[in-house]
Amino acid sequence: MITIGSSNNEDNRTVAIAGNWSGVYNDVTVPYEPGQGFSVKVPNLPTAASGSALFRFPKADTKYSYYSSGSITSGIEISIERTNAGKLKSNELTTDNSPIEITLGENTASEGSNYHLIGNPFMAHLNAQKFFEANTNLQKKFWLVTGDNQDVAVGGNDASNWITTETTTEGKSPTIAPLQSFFVEKVADNTTNAIIFKADMQELGITDTELKSSSVSFVSSVSSTVLMLTATTADGRRSRAAIAYDPAASDEYKANEDAELFLDSNLANIPAIYTVAGTMAASINRTPVLWDIPVGIYGSGNSSEMVALSFEGLDLFPGTTLYDAEKKTETALHNGYTLPVPANTCGRYFLRAGTPTGNEKIETETIRIYTVGQGQLIVAATENLQSVAIYDFAGRLLQRFDRLSDSKLTTHLDTGNYIVKAVSGHRQETGKIQIR
Numbered sequence: 001m002i003t004i005g006s007s008n009n010e011d012n013r014t015v016a017i018a019g020n021w022s023g024v025y026n027d028v029t030v031p032y033e034p035g036q037g038f039s040v041k042v043p044n045l046p047t048a049a050s051g052s053a054l055f056r057f058p059k060a061d062t063k064y065s066y067y068s069s070g071s072i073t074s075g076i077e078i079s080i081e082r083t084n085a086g087k088l089k090s091n092e093l094t095t096d097n098s099p100i101e102i103t104l105g106e107n108t109a110s111e112g113s114n115y116h117l118i119g120n121p122f123m124a125h126l127n128a129q130k131f132f133e134a135n136t137n138l139q140k141k142f143w144l145v146t147g148d149n150q151d152v153a154v155g156g157n158d159a160s161n162w163i164t165t166e167t168t169t170e171g172k173s174p175t176i177a178p179l180q181s182f183f184v185e186k187v188a189d190n191t192t193n194a195i196i197f198k199a200d201m202q203e204l205g206i207t208d209t210e211l212k213s214s215s216v217s218f219v220s221s222v223s224s225t226v227l228m229l230t231a232t233t234a235d236g237r238r239s240r241a242a243i244a245y246d247p248a249a250s251d252e253y254k255a256n257e258d259a260e261l262f263l264d265s266n267l268a269n270i271p272a273i274y275t276v277a278g279t280m281a282a283s284i285n286r287t288p289v290l291w292d293i294p295v296g297i298y299g300s301g302n303s304s305e306m307v308a309l310s311f312e313g314l315d316l317f318p319g320t321t322l323y324d325a326e327k328k329t330e331t332a333l334h335n336g337y338t339l340p341v342p343a344n345t346c347g348r349y350f351l352r353a354g355t356p357t358g359n360e361k362i363e364t365e366t367i368r369i370y371t372v373g374q375g376q377l378i379v380a381a382t383e384n385l386q387s388v389a390i391y392d393f394a395g396r397l398l399q400r401f402d403r404l405s406d407s408k409l410t411t412h413l414d415t416g417n418y419i420v421k422a423v424s425g426h427r428q429e430t431g432k433i434q435i436r
Contacts, residue, residue, distance in 0.1 A: 060085075089121045090197075099134075099196040104186065114186040115262075118195065120176045124202040129159040129173030131201050137192040139255050141284075143183040143262045144176070148270065149238065152259045152283040163226060163284050165240040175203045183262065188255065227290070227320075227353060228312040231273035231297055233305065233343065239272045242284045243293065243351070245317075249286040252278035259284035261372065263298065271307050271343040272298040274372065275351065279433045281372040290317065290353035292366035294380055298373065299344020308338040317353040324349060325382050325407040346372060347380030347408030367429035369420045375435060379409040381424045391419040 042053040065077045089100055104116045120126040132140040132155055140155035153164040159173040176182055225245040232238045249257050254277075261274040261281040274281040276294040287293070297307060314320050314335045321330045322339065326348045331339065341349065350366065367381045379388050388409050390399040398418070401409055409422075413435045421430045 088123070090123065093199045099198045101194055101196050104193040104195060114188060115183055116186065117181055117183050119181040120179060121197055122202050123178050124204055125175035125177060126180075126197075127173050127175055127201050127203045128153065129155060129162070131197070134198060134201070135195045137187055137190045138195065139185045139187055141185065141259050142176070143259070143283075144180070145183065145262075150262065150270075150272075150283075151240075152242075152262070154257070154259045154284045154286070163242055163244045163286070165228070165242050165283060185255070225316065226313055227317060227351075229273055229275070229295065229351075230310045230312070231271055231307040231341075231343075232310065233271065233307050237270045239270055241273045241275055241282070243275055243290065243353075244284070244286045245288070245290055245353075246286045247288045249288050250278075251287050251289050253280035253282065254278075254286075257286040258282045261298065263373065271305070273307075273309070274298065276368055276370045279370045279431060281370060290351065292323070292350045292352060292368075292382055294347065294368050294370065295322070295349045295351050296346040296372065297341065297343055298346075299342070305343035306340050307343045309341050310338045311335065320351070320353040322349055323352055323382060325380065346410065347378050350380075350382055365424060365426045367422045367424055367427050369422060369429065369431040369433055371433060371435055375412045375414065377411050377413050377418070377420070377433065377435060379420065379422045381407045381422070381427070383407060383424050383426065385409060386423045386425065388423075389421045391421070393417055393419065395419075 045053060061080055062082060063077050063079045092098070092100055100121060102118070104118070128142065132138060142153055144151045144153075151164065151166050153162055153174045155162050155173075162174055164174055227243045227245075229241045229243070230238060231240075246257075253260070258277045258280070259282060261272060261283050263272065272283075274283060274296055275285045276282065276296070277285045277287065281296065281298070285293070295309075299305065309322075311320075311333055312335060314333055320333045322333055323330045330352070333339075347368075365381065365383050367379065367385075369377075369379050371377055377390070379385065384407050385404040386402075387404065388399075388401045389397060390411075390413070391397055398413075399411065401411075407424075415435055417432065417434050419430065419432055422428070
């Protein structure tokens with residue numbers, strides 16, 4: 001039950017939310033097992049409610065009843081098992097200090113995906129570095145989705161080289177707030193579904209203003225080589241993306257280096273900024289080459305909405321520019337500078353930052369082949385495209401576009417793997433891409 005208002009407000013009212021149900025939520029008749037969780041969002045709180053909502057959890061209930069409006073069935077009662085009610089799973093650590101083990105099951109972000117929603121079971125912050133060191137079946141990265149924002153973190157070899165979309169103290173592992181849920185990704189083809197939580201993963205002495213704080217203790221220990229991009233709407237909605245210069249990284253997308261853009265239905269009204277790593281839209285992009293990196297905004301659906309694009313860390317990359325392939329213009333960037341761009345744009349803007357030492361430029365035309373949304377293929381170039389051909393892996397031609405007069409092509413394909421060949425005035429590019 002969700003009641004809008006406060007506990008002593010006579011104008012309280014109970015509301016029902018028509019949720020966007022997906023694999024991350026359980027059926028109401030299925031009990032939550034350790035390691036599973038839920039997400040609740042109350043949109044459009046009335047001013048009279050002072051921006052608060054009262055949640056009632058059945059801490060003492062022994063049963064509940066419901067009816068189905070479709071079949072006019074009523075009077076159905078379900079008993080609730082109250083054994084160990086009120087106890088936390090982490091209480092098990094006080095008995096024999098054995099790890100808490102949970103199984104990744106149906107709690108997935110989408111059918112057949114490797115993304116899972118799990119939660120910190122402790123009444124203390126969770127040290128991300130220690131958690132992922134103990135769970136090698138997971139990629140060392142996570143997504144934290146709150147009511148109006150999303151934060152992302154990607155780990156490296158140790159606690160000193162995490163990269164996040166929120167930068168605070170350097171040289172430490174990020175931590176996750178008590179009982180906070182977060183998304184993780186399984187290593188591809190890894191069949192181990194068990195993950196563990198151990199007592200030494202708890203990070204004590206961290207103070208948050210709220211139990212489930214969205215201001216988790218995110219850090220970036222390599223901030224000296226990180227460019228931060230922020231897209232902000234007129235009413236303050238915000239998303240961020242990070243580009244990290246790393247000469248040892250791949251310029252292609254790597255699951256253990258980069259964090260892909262995670263599109264969550266709860267954040268559908270927030271324009272999501274991203275850059276492109278190989279063929280993947282990314283929130284965190286480790287790359288050895290900061291030249292002609294596509295910058296896009298996955299929009300809120302409002303075709304006329306604009307966002308303010310701003311940058312941090314530009315003092316480390318002198319001479320950074322943003323190239324507009326549509327207008328064929330190049331804009332010099334500096335800290336504090338904001339650039340108005342459409343809230344739904346792709347294939348138009350390219351970041352040119354060079355390197356932190358010497359700002360080496362690469363004078364060449366660029367073609368990038370990538371995907372963002374479901375079923376979407378984008379071919380973007382810094383000059384006008386001449387042709388684009390799409391083949392299946394058997395070499396059969398599926399689509400062909402000739403005599404193009406734009407620097408961008410967007411089309412939709414069924415889920416699967418494809419080979420794309422693109423030609424511009426000075427360059428030809430052929431790449432393999434997976435459409436989800």
